[in-house]
Amino acid sequence: MENNTAKKILDVAQEMVRTRGYSAFSYADISKQVGIRKASIHYHFASKDDLVEALVKGYQEKVQRAGDRIAKSNATPGERVVEFANLYRSGLADNQICLCAMLAADFDVLPQPIRDEVQVFFRQIETCLTSLLQQGVDAQLWVCHPSVEHEAKGLIALLQGAQLLARSSADRTATFEQMVYPLLNAKFPVG
Known part of the structure; x- marks a missing residue:
């Protein structure tokens, strides 16, 4: 019951933050x-900061699993880039954007532990996308200028924007x- 309540709290909080x-x-x-009563929430998460930090850590794990799944798929490198972009597309029907992008908009008012976790998230997705882009470079399907890392940062900015x-x-x-798919198809062909 307690884990179920904590999960409900996290799910509702995530929807609200996103x-x-x-x-x-x-x-x-x-x-x-x-x-439930507010006191019950405090039982599971002593403060809002503890709750949001738990949200970010859970979101990091979820996105890491999705990135690993994409990297190991049988898709072409171009299809993998599109699958990565689809991670950003998926919440839009419910008016939700990336949890950490939303938190980055409030970065100056976040407590340091949450800032740190948001920065970990962005390094994590940059590493994941850099790896996906490198697969296409290695297969000589595209060239990344000035570097794969710069292309990954630019693509993340495109997706969040x-x-x-x-x-x-x-x-x-x-x-x-x-906005996204014509640019992806021009730069990172699927076929």
């Missing part, structure tokens, strides 16, 4: 949605796809 941001939710908001712009659109997913 749609509202760090500063726009409280334990009172969570207690209403989960149907596209998420933000898509949020203001009537059809978020279509808007994201119109």
Whole structure:
């Protein structure tokens, strides 16, 4: 029961952070949605900072597993890059953007332990994407200028920027796809 309650708290908190941001939710908001008292939330997570730090660590693990799955897939290097982009596309139907991108928008007000975890996340996805791009370079399918690492950083910025712009659109997913996929297909061909 306790693990189930903690999971519900984390799920609701994640949805709130991904749609509202760090500063726009409280334990009172969570207690209403989960149907428990605020004291029960404090039992599982002593403070909001502890809760958000747990969220980021869980999100890191989830994205790492997805990146590993993509890297080990039988897809072509171009298809793998598209699969990576799809990680950013997936939450848009529910008006959710990348948890750590949302937290980065509030970076100056985050406590240092959460800042540290957000930075770990960005290094993690940069490493994952760098590896995926290097696969295409090694197969002589594309060239990355000035380096694979720079291309990875630029692609992450594109994906997160596209998420933000898509949020203001009537059809978020279509808007994201119109911004991202033509550029991906031009630079990192699927075939």
